[in-house]
Amino acid sequence: MIGIFDSGVGGMTVARAVELLLPRFPLLYLGDIARSPYGTKSDRTIVEYSIENTKFLIERGAQVIVIACNSASSVATDRLRQEFSIPIIEVITPAVEQALRQTRSCRIGVIGTKATIRSNIYERKILAERPECRVVSTPCPLLVPLVEEGWTNKRETKMILRRYLHSLKESQVDTLVLGCTHYPLLKHLIQPRIGKRVTLIDSSLAAAEYLRQYLQDNPDFTPSTQHEPGKNRYFVTDLTESTRSMAEKIFARPIDLQPVE
Amino acid sequence: MIGIFDSGVGGMTVARAVELLLPRFPLLYLGDIARSPYGTKSDRTIVEYSIENTKFLIERGAQVIVIACNSASSVATDRLRQEFSIPIIEVITPAVEQALRQTRSCRIGVIGTKATIRSNIYERKILAERPECRVVSTPCPLLVPLVEEGWTNKRETKMILRRYLHSLKESQVDTLVLGCTHYPLLKHLIQPRIGKRVTLIDSSLAAAEYLRQYLQDNPDFTPSTQHEPGKNRYFVTDLTESTRSMAEKIFARPIDLQPVE
Numbered sequence: 001m002i003g004i005f006d007s008g009v010g011g012m013t014v015a016r017a018v019e020l021l022l023p024r025f026p027l028l029y030l031g032d033i034a035r036s037p038y039g040t041k042s043d044r045t046i047v048e049y050s051i052e053n054t055k056f057l058i059e060r061g062a063q064v065i066v067i068a069c070n071s072a073s074s075v076a077t078d079r080l081r082q083e084f085s086i087p088i089i090e091v092i093t094p095a096v097e098q099a100l101r102q103t104r105s106c107r108i109g110v111i112g113t114k115a116t117i118r119s120n121i122y123e124r125k126i127l128a129e130r131p132e133c134r135v136v137s138t139p140c141p142l143l144v145p146l147v148e149e150g151w152t153n154k155r156e157t158k159m160i161l162r163r164y165l166h167s168l169k170e171s172q173v174d175t176l177v178l179g180c181t182h183y184p185l186l187k188h189l190i191q192p193r194i195g196k197r198v199t200l201i202d203s204s205l206a207a208a209e210y211l212r213q214y215l216q217d218n219p220d221f222t223p224s225t226q227h228e229p230g231k232n233r234y235f236v237t238d239l240t241e242s243t244r245s246m247a248e249k250i251f252a253r254p255i256d257l258q259p260v261e
Numbered sequence: 262m263i264g265i266f267d268s269g270v271g272g273m274t275v276a277r278a279v280e281l282l283l284p285r286f287p288l289l290y291l292g293d294i295a296r297s298p299y300g301t302k303s304d305r306t307i308v309e310y311s312i313e314n315t316k317f318l319i320e321r322g323a324q325v326i327v328i329a330c331n332s333a334s335s336v337a338t339d340r341l342r343q344e345f346s347i348p349i350i351e352v353i354t355p356a357v358e359q360a361l362r363q364t365r366s367c368r369i370g371v372i373g374t375k376a377t378i379r380s381n382i383y384e385r386k387i388l389a390e391r392p393e394c395r396v397v398s399t400p401c402p403l404l405v406p407l408v409e410e411g412w413t414n415k416r417e418t419k420m421i422l423r424r425y426l427h428s429l430k431e432s433q434v435d436t437l438v439l440g441c442t443h444y445p446l447l448k449h450l451i452q453p454r455i456g457k458r459v460t461l462i463d464s465s466l467a468a469a470e471y472l473r474q475y476l477q478d479n480p481d482f483t484p485s486t487q488h489e490p491g492k493n494r495y496f497v498t499d500l501t502e503s504t505r506s507m508a509e510k511i512f513a514r515p516i517d518l519q520p521v522e
Contacts, residue, residue: 034306040409045295114503145406148301156421174290216514234517238306242375 002027002211002214003062005053008036009243010144010181011068012234012250014091017208018066019251022215024223027232030147030260034237037144039071039180045229046115050076054084056235056260064221066211067091070112070179070203072120087214094210095177095203096125102199103175106133109168109194112179114139122179136171140164147182148242150249158186158189175247177201185250235260262287263472264323266314269297270504271405271442271490273495273511275352278469279327280493280512283476285484288493289323291521295498298405300332300374300441307376311337315345317496317521325482328352330463331373331440334506335380348475355471356438356464357386364436364459367394368509370429370455373440375400383440397432401441408443409503411510419450426455438462478479495522 002022004015008031015029030053032038038046050072054065064087065080067073073090078087099108110122117139126135142160151157168176176198178184184202191200215221236243239259247255263283265276269292276290291314293299299307317324325348326341328334334351341349360361360369371383378400387396403421412418429437435461439445445463452461476482498505500520508516 010339034302040501040503041295042499042501114501141410142403142406142412145403149402151403156417156424159420160417232333238303238305240375 003057004066005030006069009040013204014068019229043075071115074121091207094206109173110137110175264318266291266328267329268299274465275329280490292497304336332376335382352468355467370434370437371398
């Protein structure tokens, strides 16, 4: 059983990709909406919440954990690996690997929450592999609330994106990592503003592909012949109308969200 | 001792007004930044957090509680009054009273978070006093993140405000309640966009004035001759750079923020 957690609904873009790539693996999702967002909070608080979420998923049978949140992946992965003995998969490494495969000029841009950019984890991981690269990072804290408001086509969102992407465009990056699981929902606005020659790396898709490879390489994990995505369970620590409508937008089908304490 | 809580830093606009109006009363503040914002969450979650915050303040000596958050005031006041025997002061009633004193046309606008507007509490309280009034309410969920980003003078913020205020302007309200403790920090942008003839009601100031009156009328509460605002204690459940800088902006002096669990 695959356990996936996120601070809210953004991680559902990862869950959705996992359902498509690995339809025969049962999946448990936990969205910690009652305490979202994580990306504006301190490392200490994000680590504490991530430990609680992982415990919740393991208690319900998860045998591998996917941290479907860049902020939590950035600051809590090491601690989760110390605390828990099951495999912990984060969303940074898969995106870094994909970015390094795609870039030609070795100029890579990264956008993310404050916590993710402050951690500098993308730059560290990229430079560890290819010290000759240049990494330009920009925190984009307003994108999460804009996506959660459903403002994915508004003029104001386009202006804010232009402002955020300005320095990345100036730096002539040829690859841009969407370092937050909410950002794939803004891909259609980001691509024309950063330029059509820039390759966008979707950390949600990259993580799902990484997980597929991991499970294939690992004989401990075998798919179930009876399982289908409709049986996957989606837990949320809080439930409002906007959560429901964002979930249905991401999955393009009705999702039974189960509130938990 | 006065206990004030909010989901984050917005309630500091209330604390600041209380310090100015009641400098001889010791004050304890709790900003639940680790779980902020409240305004996007469900009633149930907001009630649960409000009970925990009130307990925290009472355990540390608070004898009167001010709910310095419109979202929590809207959905948790009744429950807090059931659970606790000390006086609970909320920010809605003082703003309603002030709005009713100010309005001439009896057309009153209200802006707030989703939770506050969904509760419909401003309209209910206004109509209970003056059934002939017309109340126009608009949720403005992006204003809290914009204020917390410090975008209080950006072009995008002005555009978003124009969009939010459009229907209120069309309805020709003559009084506008700033129904969220973050919004006083946007007063300078709201006034020119809603029109200079519209009276803005600052729920933070209204609550502080209401508290002063309450304490004056109540012989159980006497000011301390030795107390000064510098001795007030400010607790936060999470601490980041942006919290620190917002706090200093609101108080216009350095504030010692104490992190608590």
